[in-house]
Amino acid sequence: MRHHFYGDVEERNPPRKLSGSDIFQQVKEIDVTFGRLTELNARKKRNRQRKNEEGATQQWRKKNIFFNLPYWEFNLLRHNLDVMHIEKNIFDNILYSLLMDKDKSKDHVKARKDLKNMGIRLDLWPDENENCRLAAFAIPKAKRVAFLKILKNISVPDGYSINISHCIDLDQKRIFGLKSHDCHIIMEQLLPVTIRNVLPNEVVAVLIELSSFF
Known part of the structure; x- marks a missing residue:
């Protein structure tokens, strides 16, 4: 393969x-x-x-x-897929990989070992101590707080979404408690804005294009 x-x-x-x-x-x-x-x-x-x-x-x-x-x-419709749940799963994978969440990120040592087994992306292979180089899409530590502060300080009309500021812990640098609709709002409307100054342009372009998919 x-x-x-x-x-x-x-x-x-x-x-x-x-x-x-x-x-x-x-x-x-x-x-x-x-x-x-x-x-x-x-x-x-x-x-x-x-x-x-x-x-x-x-x-x-x-x-x-x-x-x-x-x-x-x-049967013409063999599986009925819930788009909102699919979007939430995709958003969770993207967000936690951007923030390098140790429990939920999809960019971990096992994933890097898979790259090594396939013989691709040599720059991302783990070393002998299983330390991994930071991927291009990972937000550096110095910019994670800025990324989260932008989300925390955004104000939306009443009933538009959950109060996102309540779901952001700046000390732990993490986001929690988002529902499917909240993920939809962030993915489609807020994420393209918040990532512009914290990620390389080539990564931003891909994420903006993905955000418009849903």
């Missing part, structure tokens, strides 16, 4: 969207016995099988149990 991750710009057209019948044809021969103990016992075997299938295009590891329903492969 590592040849898929070289940091190149992806300019190809998106792949054809698979129908339920297409997916069913790909997974119908996969033999799966559901259960936690069976899953643990079979994990090493599957890992060996995947290593022996280098170059194979098979991307499925099991057949979804819902395909046992006779109509499932013909």
Whole structure:
């Protein structure tokens, strides 16, 4: 898989969207016995099988149990996704990675080791003591307070969102207690403003574009 991750710009057209019948044809021969103990016992075997299938295009590891329903492969809306919850999850991942939260950041030692295993982004590999270089998107310590102060001092109309200042702890340099709607407000309207003077321009441009997605 590592040849898929070289940091190149992806300019190809998106792949054809698979129908339920297409997916069913790909997974119908996969033999799966559901259960936690069976899953643990079979994990090493599957890992060996995947290593022996280098170059194979098979991307499925099991057949979804819902395909046992006779109509499932013909169901046009197989999954109903909650956009607000998705946005909150994305916002949480971005925010806590920007603030380098030790518990919730997605940029941690394990992620850096994955980069090393894939042989990419040499500048972000951990050293022998598992110390990691600061990523371009991480807000430096000297600027985190300024970033949080901007959010803390923003005033919005009554009922527009939660009082964000109550959710910011400047001493601990963290944000807590945000609901889905609050994350939506910050992600779409406030984040593009607060990051302009604390992050490099190339990172700001990407985050502003992402903020407009929702």
